[in-house]
Amino acid sequence: MNQTSNGGGLSRIRRGLWAMTGVAVVALGAAFLWRAQTPGDLPGPRVTGEAAITNAYTLTDHTGRSVTADDFDGQWQLVFFGFTHCPDICPTTLAYMAQVMDALGPKSAQVTPIFVTVDPARDTRDVMAAYVEAFHPRMVGLTGTEAQIAEAAGNFRVWYERAEDTTAPNGYTMAHSGHIYVMAPDGGFVDVWLEGDAPAETFAENLSALIQATGSSS
């Protein structure tokens, strides 16, 4: 189970998913214990001590369904916060997530890429549907009220800000953090990546190894 020594070929990765595998395993164990002592259907936030990033939200998906983080239980989740008026970083990151999914091959069935808007005023359910469908058939788009989005972003420690800009459509644009959050099937935080950190194939290889490592224990 302990694979942390095998890190040589993966030195390109900023923080190293291998080191994080240990955290994920601990988190899985902790979640298991926590669940064992908690009544079955009680929803709860999932926190790892590492970064205090909490996978918790109540939002509306691109099909109009109200969802919480619990709805993605059992799936690895790649979570990205962005907005559709962003023509550069956001489509590039969504394309990167789609490439990771393709590179994962059959293992992509265990992964859900999630795009959360930080601009819910303009990114309605229909807009989110058009976007996620254009990038990957398994991608989920999430929107909500300003308060719901603020809560979700706060839980993920995602920073975003409306920047007034008279040259932008509707007079504003958004500044936002462009991280991809890797969340384990128990909802626990595993790692954050930026699109430019490594090629999609490298991301996929690391994620694939994580899936393999945790899958073998079941």
Add this chain to the structure above:
Amino acid sequence: MKPIALAVFCAALPTLAAADLSVTDPWARASILASRPGAAYLTLESDIADQLTALETPAAGHVMLHDTVTDTNGVSRMNHIEALDLTPGTPVTFAPGGMHLMLMDLTGKLEEGSTFPLTLTFENAGEITVEVPVLSVTATGPGNAE
């Protein structure tokens, strides 16, 4: 006044004739909704100091030069560049995550497989028009058109 103006014009002529400015690898990402801004990318290289001062295309109401700046916290924001200086021998590459041409008020969806003309105006080189191919929404560079 008149002789001086003429002298300046004559002095500028040889430079104009010798100058070579290339616009290579233009591409744009297909749009998902026409109501959202598009982005185009290309590479510029000039033999002489020059400045990109204006951009125009029938595909968009107006085109802006933007630089995406990502700070150490991973926060990205777009900065507007008024005019872009070209230094001789130093190519300027527009690419995802860096500089892009922001296509505002699209006249229609940028459809994958189509092209649109883009006219760049330079202080010295004058107007150069290139045909910009529209690649897929998941394209990340001019090379992965297939």
